[in-house]
Amino acid sequence: MLSFVVFGASGDLAKKKIYPALFALYYEGRLPKNFMIYGYARSSMTTEEFRNKIAESLTCRIDWSKAGESDCAAKSEEFFARCVYVPGQYDQAKDFKALDALMCENERAVSSVKRVFYLSIPPSIFVPVAQNAARECQSKTGDTRVIVEKPFGRDLTSSRELTAALAQDLSEEQTYRIDHYLGKELIENLTVMRFSNIMFQPLWNRNYIRNVQINFSENFGTEGRGGYFDNYGIIRDIMQNHLLQILALFAMEEPASLDAEDIRNEKVKVIRCMRPIEMDNVALGQYKGRETDGKKYPAYLDDETVPKGSLCPTFAAMALFIDNARWDGVPFLLKAGKALHKRQAEIRVQFRHAPGNLYGERQGRVEHVTNELVIRIQPDEAIYLRINNKVPGLGQRLDQTILDLQYKNAYGQVELPDAYERLILDVINGDKRLFIRNDELEAAWKLFTPLLDKIEEQKIAPELYPYGSRGPIGAHYLASRFNVRWGDTE
Numbered sequence: 001m002l003s004f005v006v007f008g009a010s011g012d013l014a015k016k017k018i019y020p021a022l023f024a025l026y027y028e029g030r031l032p033k034n035f036m037i038y039g040y041a042r043s044s045m046t047t048e049e050f051r052n053k054i055a056e057s058l059t060c061r062i063d064w065s066k067a068g069e070s071d072c073a074a075k076s077e078e079f080f081a082r083c084v085y086v087p088g089q090y091d092q093a094k095d096f097k098a099l100d101a102l103m104c105e106n107e108r109a110v111s112s113v114k115r116v117f118y119l120s121i122p123p124s125i126f127v128p129v130a131q132n133a134a135r136e137c138q139s140k141t142g143d144t145r146v147i148v149e150k151p152f153g154r155d156l157t158s159s160r161e162l163t164a165a166l167a168q169d170l171s172e173e174q175t176y177r178i179d180h181y182l183g184k185e186l187i188e189n190l191t192v193m194r195f196s197n198i199m200f201q202p203l204w205n206r207n208y209i210r211n212v213q214i215n216f217s218e219n220f221g222t223e224g225r226g227g228y229f230d231n232y233g234i235i236r237d238i239m240q241n242h243l244l245q246i247l248a249l250f251a252m253e254e255p256a257s258l259d260a261e262d263i264r265n266e267k268v269k270v271i272r273c274m275r276p277i278e279m280d281n282v283a284l285g286q287y288k289g290r291e292t293d294g295k296k297y298p299a300y301l302d303d304e305t306v307p308k309g310s311l312c313p314t315f316a317a318m319a320l321f322i323d324n325a326r327w328d329g330v331p332f333l334l335k336a337g338k339a340l341h342k343r344q345a346e347i348r349v350q351f352r353h354a355p356g357n358l359y360g361e362r363q364g365r366v367e368h369v370t371n372e373l374v375i376r377i378q379p380d381e382a383i384y385l386r387i388n389n390k391v392p393g394l395g396q397r398l399d400q401t402i403l404d405l406q407y408k409n410a411y412g413q414v415e416l417p418d419a420y421e422r423l424i425l426d427v428i429n430g431d432k433r434l435f436i437r438n439d440e441l442e443a444a445w446k447l448f449t450p451l452l453d454k455i456e457e458q459k460i461a462p463e464l465y466p467y468g469s470r471g472p473i474g475a476h477y478l479a480s481r482f483n484v485r486w487g488d489t490e
């Protein structure tokens with residue numbers, strides 16, 4: 001049996017991601033037959049109200065090949081019947097004891113129970129909640145696993161403190177540090193693409209790859225989350241975790257097996273080979289307000305929860321280097337920003353140009369004729385390869401065209417699972433491949449903390465860019481220093 005507890009059950013993440021993911025897993029028959037979901041928070045709410053809250057964000061995944069057989073309403077009712085709300089304080093052992101008693105009551109007929117605790121709460125209360133849950137609510141008959149949301153600290157010191165505090169009551173084996181980018185379909189596919197296709201294997205190194213770009217952009221600002229965001233900034237919010245994890249999977253050596261430890265060993269190795277980040281290789285930005293056609297877009301500083309005059313970056317671009325034999329000298333350009341012109345996340349691999357000059361004039365400028373592999377993580381998941389091709393017809397003119405794998409064409413209309421679905425299922429199954437291990441986290445903070453300290457100590461002012469734009473000019477200067485253009489802005 002599975003008892004799944006969501007701490008912070010009244011919150012945003014629980015509603016937006018966790019309940020829909022749990023329901024999707026139930027709908028697809030992926031949860032154990034016998035399961036219960038407990039929502040725990042301080043807010044006063046009845047179980048009925050809790051179920052209504054969950055209902056607001058549930059959708060049924062329609063498999064069009066079975067259209068007409070959808071039994072969404074019935075499935076939702078069955079699911080709600082397994083959801084119970086338990087009000088309680090986060091620092092009161094007696095409230096956790098009451099939760100434990102209720103779970104024991106519901107579990108009394110079964111011999112083995114797995115308990116999963118999801119800490120969907122602000123980081124300031126991770127430790128008391130994890131401690132109380134571990135001390136009062138561990139399963140007596142099976143495994144107990146705890147999902148910890150990001151941020152895992154805000155620098156090396158605080159991350160170590162958090163790790164040490166959690167480790168007092170939970171083993172590393174029980175701790176699942178979630179980075180939801182690792183649960184995205186195209187990121188899961190990255191290792192498959194690299195290690196199962198012989199055509200990519202020989203090219204994946206400094207001899208053939210000129211630069212790698214990992215871009216994240218959102219077309220909305222911090223709206224409503226400014227209070228949280230200002231304490232972290234875009235580097236901690238997106239780069240130190242999501243983009244670095246993507247980079248590690250992209251650049252790591254082939255693991256000995258697909259076991260979690262083998263994959264994480266390779267990821268940590270590559271992060272540890274990264275060169276300290278130089279301030280000269282970083283461009284920072286912050287969005288300012290804009291008015292277009294009578295519509296006003298706010299500046300970051302307009303958010304009332306953001307301190308006046310904050311220098312917090314909402315955009316960053318940086319060049320990173322991996323000092324190992326495979327990647328020596330190849331710039332990995334990372335870029336992340338809020339309030340930009342589009343919402344997109346992708347990896348761009350720009351290859352070197354084909355040697356020689358056989359097609360000379362017919363080819364145009366060199367940077368326009370190199371191959372580029374794009375892995376679009378979202379939206380509209382796709383993998384495409386820009387190749388040179390002869391323009392059909394008489395003559396010998398060359399053109400660039402695209403070998404295009406669009407997921408929605410190739411894989412029909414089956415909706416891709418949300419990252420949280422995959423990751424929650426992995427926790428239930430005890431698969432730690434897609435979760436961040438302690439030493440990976442340590443290596444990631446070792447890489448970013450000196451840079452973050454410098455930015456804060458030197459009070460480096462970000463360059464302002466208009467809401468909805470392509471970001472600050474500084475990012476283009478940065479790329480041009482490495483003779484590179486950002487592929488996503490063309």
Ligand SMILES: NC(=O)C1=CN([C@@H]2O[C@H](COP(=O)(O)OP(=O)(O)OC[C@H]3O[C@@H](n4cnc5c(N)ncnc54)[C@H](OP(=O)(O)O)[C@@H]3O)[C@@H](O)[C@H]2O)C=CC1
Pocket residue numbers: 008009010011012013014016041042043044090119120121122123124125149150151
């Ligand atoms: N929201 C998102 O999109 C994402 C969130 N995360 C992470 O997930 C976790 C949860 O995020 P989110 O749901 O947005 O958080 P919320 O701010 O919505 O908080 C969740 C719940 O925690 C309780 N809570 C809030 N503030 C405090 C406080 N100061 N002291 C005690 N309890 C408090 C509230 O419940 P009550 O008062 O009822 O107890 C609230 O409903 C965070 O660690 C966040 O960083 C990560 C990625 C994305």
Ligand SMILES: O=C1O[C@H](COP(=O)(O)O)[C@@H](O)[C@H](O)[C@H]1O
Pocket residue numbers: 180218237238345
């Ligand atoms: O972790 C975070 O991720 C979201 C973006 O996630 P996505 O899956 O919608 O791309 C980001 O908005 C948020 O600031 C950050 O904390």
